[in-house]
Each structure stands twice: as structure tokens, then as C-alpha cells.
Amino acid sequence: MKPGKVAFHTFGCKLNFAESSTIARTLVSDGFTIVDEHEQADLYIIHTCMVTAAAERKCRTAIRHLKRTNPQSQVAVIGCMAELRKEAISAMPEVDFIFDNKTKFDLDLILDHHEHSNTEDLSVFHPAHSLGDRTRSFLKIQDGCDYHCAYCTIPLVRGNSRSDTIDNILKTAEAIARSGVQETVLTGVNIGDFGRGKEDRLPDLLQALETAVTSPRIRLSSIEPDLLTDDIISLVARSEKLMPHFHIPLQAGCDAVLKRMKRRYNVKIFSSRIEKIISLMPLACTATDVITGFPGETDDEFREGIAYLRSIPVSYMHVFSYSERDLTADSAYPAKIHPSEIHRRSHLLHQLSEEKKLTFYQQNSGTRQEVLFESDNTGGFMHGFTGNYLKVRTLFNPERVNRILQVQLPSPNSDPLFEI
Template structure:
């Protein structure tokens, strides 16, 4: 029995696909092991959103060689689609598979036999035109369910359309069937994920269904207590969707909405499909209908030509918004993107300083959000991981992360808790029956 280890870089979508590919291997008799357990095969699923993701891929190959020098190393994912020949030159890599090939690993590499040169199995993006189902299972309490793939947007900083192809999805009927399959397991929460999740409904190049209709259908699936939307573009987050979540039986009050910049000038240069006024309207609508809702924001600092005035415009806009946390990305140059043509380039030192300022703002926003919920009762879904201090963690419905002394009875359980105090470590204590704390997400 060959032993295979998987490592995932990047987003929840990648994670759902890795988990699905891992199940393919297990169904064929392979033994799934951890990365450090000297496997016979390493499968590394890559991301290429930032330059750091590329560097991480190279580092993982080096680590794999140290752990098991004779093991077969296959690279899949976005970076593999964008730079297959470059990856093939990395010492230790045996195969590179693109977007259309990664779900066919066992077919294309039946023996996983090492050869003198790395095999490159990556067709052009025109081959990546079908929707491949994927969902994670068995690794975490929550399951990530893929509902959409690819992107028809052409943001000037982004390589994802070059790595994953055009927007596409399967039918509502098929995805509901997958959700019902998941419901037969012990999963309590499902996170809907995709490249541009709110663009769900395109099949064979044309729109045939709507995201809101998918949400309404999933809301009727028995056996899953919670559904969570991983991320949705502000121009696709309609009032209809917000109003539905507000009255939903199962969809939780948590939205992650990419902003990228609070400067309309920079948004235009990024080729984003909205102005900041629309973003502010979306936040206001959510908070009016769901005052307890958690709202996360993606923002990029140091985009080409971003002046200090542009950045401060973004900072002030975010500071005044009723949001809960930020995911801050420092702009990095990516080959074949239109942003490379925009001048002047923001110095790295300035990008880093702006990033630091927004990380501090994010901490303040998160703390303020937690403070608003002190004294309130929320339901926590506890996960099975235990840290070095013997603590277990979980999330409330509105994405407050909690941690408690490990209790096997609580694993994968939804338990009401009352948040009563934030201590110096940014932990929120609760009252009866256990002491539970809130930590950074």
C-alpha cells in the first residue's frame, strides 16, 4: 500500500479540491498520511495569488526532499497552470498537472514512477471548461463545498482567470444532492466556496440559474445546521440575498466581502465593478437587518500609483465602516496582469508600512466587534483540534472564534454560550457551564 501526503496552499476552494482528490486516492487503496510521515508520494496543491505563494511551493518541494528523498512529488493547482515549465525545473519535482488534469492524477500517473525529467501535463485553459465537484470531508468539523469555479472578471492585479478559466458551475439540483450526501455524515456546518461564488449559475458559457435560488434550495436541506457563504463580491451581494440570509433557517449572519480599495480612483484602475458608495450601502443594509452580523473585508495595499492620499482615503473609509475584521494583502507583481503597466510603483517599504497600519486597524475592529457581543448568548460549533495548552476551539454563528478547555463531549457540538469578558490576550470568557474564550480568527 503506497502512502500519500497532501499539502494545500491558498483558499478554501483549493482545500475542498485537495480533500476530494485525497478521497480518490484512498478509494484506490492508497494510505493517506501526514506530510512528515515519509510518504511515497507528495501532492502539493498550489496557489498563485501572491509572490509568497510561489515561494512557498518551492520551499515545500525542498522539505519533501528532506523528508523522503525518493518520494514522487506532483504539483497541481493554480501555480501549476500558470508556470508549468518553471515548476518542472525545480529540483525534486516529478510531475506538474494543470487545471484540467489535477482530478485525473490517478489516470495520468498510474504508477507514480520517477523519470529522468519532470512530466508536464498541463493543457491550455480552453481544456478547463467543465465543472468538477469537490468538497472537504474528514479533516475539519466544517465542510467546504465547491459551488462555482473560474472567473469572468478581469481585475488588473489578478491571475486567477488565467489559472482557472472562465466562470462555470453545476446545476442547483446536483449541488443540493451533494449537500444531502454531506448531511448523511456528521458534518454540522457547510461553507459554500468558489472563485467568484456569487457568480454561480453559468453553464456552458451562459447563465441558467441564480445564486439566490441555490441558497434557497440549500436552506431546505435537512441535517445541516449551518451554511456559511465564504466570500461574495459586493456587486453580486444583492439586497435579495441579504434579506434572505436575515430570515434564513440555516444561513448564518457572516459575510466576507472583498473591497480591495476605498479609493474610487484605485478601484477603477483595478477594474473592479463597483464604487465604494455601493460597498457602504451593502454594509449598511446588512447591519440594519442583522445588527449582530460579522463582516470581513479583503483589502490590497500598495497597488501601483496608490498615493498616500489614496491610502488614507481607504483607511478612513474602513475606519468609519461598521465591519468586523480585515484580510490585508500587500500588492505583489504578477506576470501577465494589466497592473504591471500602471506607474508609479509603490516602494516595498511603503507597502509594508501601509499593511502594518491596516493590520492594527483590523485588530481594533475585531476587538470592538467582540465588545458589542459581551453579555449576549451565541451558539458555538466546537472543532476537534486540541492545541498544546489543551484547549479546543470553535466559531459562533457570527464568526467569533472561541476556545475552551478540551472536552470530548463538546467536539462537533453546537452549544449556547454567554460571552462576558475580554481579557488582555484578546480572549472572551463565558459563564456556565464551561469557561470559554474568544480568540483571533
Template sequence: MRAAFYTLGCKVNQYETQILEQIFYDNGFDIVSPDTAADVFVINSCTVTSSGDKKTRQALRRFKRANPQAVAALTGCFPQAFPDAAEKIPEADVITGSYNRASLLTNIQKYLATGERVIDITAHERGEKFESMKASKFLDRTRAFIKIQDGCDRYCSYCIIPMARGPVRSKPLAELEEELAGLAKSGYKEVVLVGINLPSYGKETGGKLRLIDAIELACAVNGIERVRLGSLEPELLTDDDIARMAAQPKFCPQFHLSLQSGCDATLKRMNRHYTGAEYKEIVQKLRAAFDNAAMTTDIVVGFPGETDEEFAQCIQFAKDVGFAKVHVFPYSVREGTRAATMPNQVTKAVKEVRCAALSREMEEVRRAFLQTQVGKTEQVLFETTETALGTEGYTKNYIPVRVLADTDIRGQLHNVKLVSVSGDCCIGKLAD
């Protein structure tokens, strides 16, 4: 039988889909593209925004029209957070949540045997354990993502994730070490540690286990040449964390520090746990500790109550920080959150104008950062991608670089002299 997987959302979702693909493959399924005919279609959903829910419904409808006799399974954050809404989607034959993913195959087999719809959503509980998962291969990738943390207890006013993902829980170090060793044996040179709220790693242990412990473990694995982190809540990084990360030669100095807004009044309404001044202080500490560190972030535009003045403060703040890259999103009303019922909702038209304005400003900031890289010699890990400008790879601080080479350098690490900027990347010449 053939199984197709379609993933919406974050790197954690992508990792979990990879685990599901492995489970199905190990049980005799051929894994095919979601755009081709399949006997089973699994959509791993995201529910951060209502548009994610819409994309989930559209994907299920498309698949069922093309494969009316096949099994369509819905899993992930959407049914976990909104089980009643998920149950009303007629195209979904099997519905499970974001917990106990290992049961998905069993539920699909049950549907195939009985023809009866299966709804199996396990509720999150206080004190639940990290669901054991181990990836061994990522198709067409040079780097491997490893989920080491799940759950969130921050309760930002716009976010449904605590409902969808449950309490904070962490992958035990022994399991992480085993997974890392397997990936190194498979030839992966870079690993990216990801989580729903990554700096909360080990919080449930009362401080006995922390994110820096996982970082140091990963850096100590033979064969792993680079260790990178996913998105970080900035205020959870301590001085000790920064010092110990800086002591690791394999650690990549690219920090995706979730900002959301550069205006203190907006941050307060968002129930973020830092001020602009505190955020800048953390950036300064990171830049002092790491040579050529890159700061990237997300900014939400048009949050309820955001005035023209607050938006202007946000733009200026982002320019002052000098991010390497900024992902700009319009605020999306998310049912079930406090922000959904806040007064002074910003109109769609205003959000579109502000998104465009901030994106233009941040493109200039991005180009300025790329120009600072010209003349440097950086280590680049080359990907499988071939472009008209050469083979593409990434520096340790995650700058895309393209190089013309006489031999196949994909999957290899090389020192590269960065000589110019072209669009959103740097052009380099092999220097080793």
C-alpha cells in the first residue's frame, strides 16, 4: 500500500511527520508524494492560525476528490485543540491528536478492517511523559532535526499552543544520545534541536536538566560537526547558558529569538515576558559572546490595539537590532485565546499595509547584514540543492551561500570566501 503525508506548521511537526513516515515504511507501506495517488493520506495539521485550519480542510478535500476510496487521516494540533471542529470534517476517516502518534497506524488499520470512522484523541495531562521518538533518516536533507522538547506553559494571549501541545516535557538525555549517534552514523553532519518552547527543556525536572545539557551532549557526539537551535524565547537564556554555548566549537551562532513586537505596550498585551530593553540586552550579550552571530526573529503586525505610533516603534526597534532576517506575519484571530476578544481589533486592510511596510524595511536590513559578510571566510555545509549560481549551502550563522565547483560538493563542509551578495544569498569561492 502507498501512504502520503502532508505537513503544515513548524519544524516540530516536520520531525513528527518523519517519525510517522518511518513507522509506516517499517510496516510495509511505500511512502509517496502527497500529490500522487495513494491508499492512505495523512495530514499533520497546524492550528497556530485559523488559516492553518482552512489549509487542513482544503488539503483533505483535494485528496478525497482525487482518491475517493482511500483513507484520509487527520492528526496533529488542530484536532487536539479543537476536537469538535475536527470531528465535523467529513473527509477525515481517522482523527487523532498531537499526542500518542504511534497509535495512528493502528487506528488506520482498524478503519481498513471495519470501515468505521475512528476518532482517538488522547487528552493531555499534567505530568505526562515525553513521547519516545527516534529519527534515523531525513529524506533529501543534509541536516537532521531532533525534537527534544514538547509543550508550553507561557500562555501568550494570542496563542493556542498550550491547549494543542500540553505541559512542558523533555526527551531524556539517554534517548537523545542514542538518536544522535544513529544520525551521525547515517552521515548527518548537522543537527538542529527543536521544540515547542525549546528553552523550557528540562523545566519539569526542577532544574536538574536544562537545554544547555542537551546542547553539550550533541556537541560531544563524534561525526556531528554542527549543532543548531530552533526558535528561542529570549528571556529564558541565562548568562551561564550563553557562556557554556560559546565554549562549544560545534555550536552554530544563529539565534532565532522570538520577538513578536518591538513595542513594550504591545508586548504587554501579548503577555510576552520581556521588554524591548531586556530583549536588546540579550542580543548584546550574544553578540559579545559569539563572533559574527546572526539574529533572526518573527514579528506579528496588527495585534489588537496596535496604533500607528506603536507600529512605528516596532519598525524602529527592528532596525536598531539589525536582524539577519525577519519573518513578518499579520495577526490572525485565533478562537479560544484572550486576544480574540480584545477590543480595537485592527482591520485586514491596515494589517496588509503594515506588513508590506515592515517587510520592505526588513529587506533593507537583511541586505545590509548580508553585505557585512562579504570578505569573510566561513565554513559552509553544502546542501543537495543545485542552482544556476552553483551549489547552495549555509554558513554556521545560516547565511545561504552559492558556489560554482568542479566536483560534487553536496553534503560536504568547505571553507568559502564570500565575495558578493546576490538577491537573498552570498556568492562565494571555495577557499580550501
């Protein structure tokens, strides 16, 4: 294929976004021009996600839609669905090229030769980071996962846990900082597992970033409860650069369900992590994920879980309704929960999350915080985030874009949101 216009349509996690950005830069160096996903392009690259059945459906719909509206263009499907649904994706008449997680970083070479190289396996680490957003960059530090949680396809599509070196990460993080981006988000599949099998683990990386990188803000993405050590929490508490924002996926507030999910902690361990954070940083953001409707989750287990969530100071929850997959260990589990019951439980969890979020915003009301303002102009307004991830809205002012400004937080509105 000759160099032309390329548009990316990226689904799923921050890792996919970081990787799309890196693949795009390779294509640009080969003479391609990157255009917005809504513009006419010669090639559409769909970076797929299959974390849920709904995510898969969205990807398939996008593939069909793009080819229908741009019949002259070529469509390449890359990423997790290309890895695990290769046959089904190949059978789609809309698809011209497929590159799985092993071959997607060679996409530029493969397009030249119209053939798939398959010499790599999923044990190679490919560095990636996103650029294009002036405010924030997602920096991939780790990939893959050695855990085998019963509901998760990620180890199948992304392979075993592996990491970048601290030296490489420091170089890239400093280059991001020097390009003017104010915030770097450390991203991976299981970042708490950084450095597995090597001497230097996540606390060593965080200490090195703290000392050597000039970025004003470094944020951790989601980290497993059993891997969030006291060392990491204490480092964040002492640091000016590491933001007091923790996303710790709980998934279920009941030990029996956690055991069936094959998670590696119990609620006591989770509580100890939250207590440690709050004891050192009372206003830190402690967000979590919860899956509802996991097979066999009884009424009593659900009630136990929601009572537990009510009792601990998490700032808010991302609630996921369980959807059955054909590829994971849980697909063999009996006692599926009826969709209407999953819907009811999900509604109760969403309600609780909204209450918790409002409480978290109210606790921060009246405090003075630093807000990093973003570049989007949404109906005359702009948004920014504090270090502990509170959202602030104000009238759009180009002079505030990509600047960190001191703000006295008023009372939140019911969104919740701080309006200044």
C-alpha cells in the first residue's frame, strides 16, 4: 500500500490509546498522514478491545460502518480481537488487513509488503506513549498479566507480564515533560507487577521518576490491591509529583465471590490498603471497580458486598455488569444471574457510587488545590482536574490551557462538579 491518509479508531484501555499513538508516529515517519477518525482516509485502522461482550460488539459495528461509508478505503483491524477472534474477523468482508498484538507494531512494514510477519511472540515488550493531547500523556510501562482472574481475557490477548526498563521509561518520561505535557499517566495491564522477575520493582521506578523527571504531575493508573504496597503509598504521600489518586479494582465486596473470581486478596486486605492511604492522605482519591452479577452471586453475597462498599471510604466506583464470555474460566460456572437481576444490582451500586462521589467532593469543598486545565472548549467551558482527580469547570480561557493554577474549591454542584 502506498503512503496516504490514515485514520485511527481506538477502543478500550489507555494502553490501546498509547499504542495507537506510537504506531501512528511510525506510519508518519514512513510518509503517511494521520487524519481525524471522522475524516476521509485511505486506510482506517481499528484498534479493537474485547474486555466485555459489549466492547466486541462496538468494534464489529465500527468495522462495518467504516467500510459502508467509505467503500473505497481499506480497513485494518488490530489488537485484541485480531488476536483472539482472528477467524471471525477474517471472515468479515469489510476487513482488508488483520494485525494481532504480536504484529501490530510492524504494521508499516507489513503494509508495504502485503504480508503478515509472525515471527514474534507475546513476550516482547513494545514501548508506547500517547502524544497529541497537550495536557496528558499515557506512558506504557508494563504489558500482559500472569494473573488468571476467572472473568478476564486479557492474559489470553496480551500474554505474560513484562515491563520496560527504568532507564527507557525515564528517558521517555523526560521527553514527554520537555514537550510541554504537564501530566504523565503510568499505564499497563497490571502495573503493580512492574519489573516481575527483575530486581527493580514499581517503588524503584516511582522513586526514580520522582528524582529524575521534571514533569509536574505523574499519575498511577489502576493497581491491584495485593500489589499496592505500603512503600508505594508512602512514596505517593511524600511526593510532590506523584498524584494522590489511586484506582484499586475491588470487583466484589464479598470474600466468597472474590474466591470464585480467582482474585488474589480478600476484603480485609483491600480495607487495609484504603485505610493506609486515608491515614497518610485524608483527601486522596480512592476509586474502585465492581463487577455485579458474577455467576453464583447470591442475594446474600450481593447484600454483603454492597454493605461492605458502603462502609469503606472509597471515593466512587466504576460498576460493570457481568457479561458471559466463551473464552474465560467463568463460562463453565453454573448459576448464571438473570439479566434483570444484574440490572437491579447494577442500579443500586450506581446509586451508592453517586452518593460516595458527592461525599468525596463535599469533603474537598473549601480546600485550595492545583488544577490542570485542558484544551477542549465544550460549549464555551473548559475542564480541569486536581491532583486527587476532582473535576473543575470554568469559562473557556485559552490562557489557562495546559496550565496548573491554584483554585479555592467552592461547594460542588450535584453532578458532582466544582464550578469556578
